[in-house]
Amino acid sequence: MEAHLLEWLNLTIRWVHVIVGIAWIGASFYFVWLENNLDRQVKNQELAGELWAIHGGGIYHLQKYKLAPTTMPKQLHWFKWEAYSTWISGVLLLITVYYLNAATYLILPGSPVAPAAGVAIGLGSLMIGWFVYDLLCKSSLRHQPILLGLALMLFLVLLSWGFSQFMTGRAAYLHVGAVIGTMMVGNVFFIIMPAQRNLVGAVEAGTEPDPALPKNGLLRSRHNNYLTLPVIFIMISSHFPSTYGHEWNWVILLGLSLVSVAVRHYFNTRHNGQQFVWALPAAVLALLVMAYVTVPHIPGASAKSTAGEGTEVVASVTPEQAHAIVATHCASCHSASPSHAAFSTAPAGLMFDSIEQIKRHKDRIYLQSVASYIMPLGNSTGMTQDERDQLGRWIADGANIK
């Protein structure tokens, strides 16, 4: 019952998180696009530019002011709750998925870090991440965007390496995403909103707004625009075990992040010319290289298929042996009626009660338990390397069930 309630809590928070996240990122992408596509040849001296658009059957005419209109409109839309509610629901989801079951989902099997300490480090890193990033932005690096970007990247790489030392691959990835997400929402809360309040307040009071603030706000909002892409990958990364489950998972995360930032940069600059168009083929090449280096290694197949000169001859694995391994290490969760207390239904809908079911899902089983150590979750059942090799051999030999 408790497991079932937790699942519905997870469902509800995740649903909200995705919806408000789309609203935040959607608005953010839209305004960056707007800024990049403004027609700046306008007659009205007060305006920075304007833009015509058609959407949903209607024609829109948008105008951007250089600073502000002489009198403020009655209603001004602020776009801040999208960001705040994404962060709040994200932290709730982090708690529901990773912290309530920290021993299973958060901590790497065999790590000396206690679950409670892992939770404290996880939450603490969100705060520390913001302070480091904000300090970097206010340091002398603020005049050198490339160096600033490199310093930030170095910090995130260190963090992601550190997480991967004691967290499961999925949790390590997710925490990097949560740290970046916290930087982004911090930008909205501590930098962009105060700048906007200052601007609106000055216009209403008829005084000069501080010109440095909007500039700073725009810069941070640009940072957010670049950070969005790695964060979105991280949020869907739990579908891709060959990334987070890899031994070098933090390097792969760096590679994917660099690809996404380069592609974003091309799209952000292409209205001014094509000098970054190389980012597109480079991204394709980098993805191919990463797909190649993450190819799961095939364990020695049995005597039948590899007994050549100098090969070690190993006996083939019978269906009974394979079934017994899965029954011991997987079926407490992956069953029509799981005996594991944390699950009321089979996780991911996968049931391995019969040898036919096991065969049907052999490729996914292979990825999770032979090519990587993702399953059994938290290696709670203590599956040995020998058992993984045996299961792998049975699959490599064609997963015979007779």
Ligand code: HEC
């Ligand atoms: C303690 C419970 C538990 C045990 C034991 C367990 N699993 Fe899982 N498994 C899970 C959970 C939870 C998920 C869903 C993960 C997620 O949210 O994506 C899962 C997902 C999977 C998936 C789907 C992953 C994907 O995205 O394709 C496979 C395949 C899998 N497990 C195989 C195994 C195998 C093989 C074993 C035994 C060697 C095993 N599991 C043991 C809990 C368990």
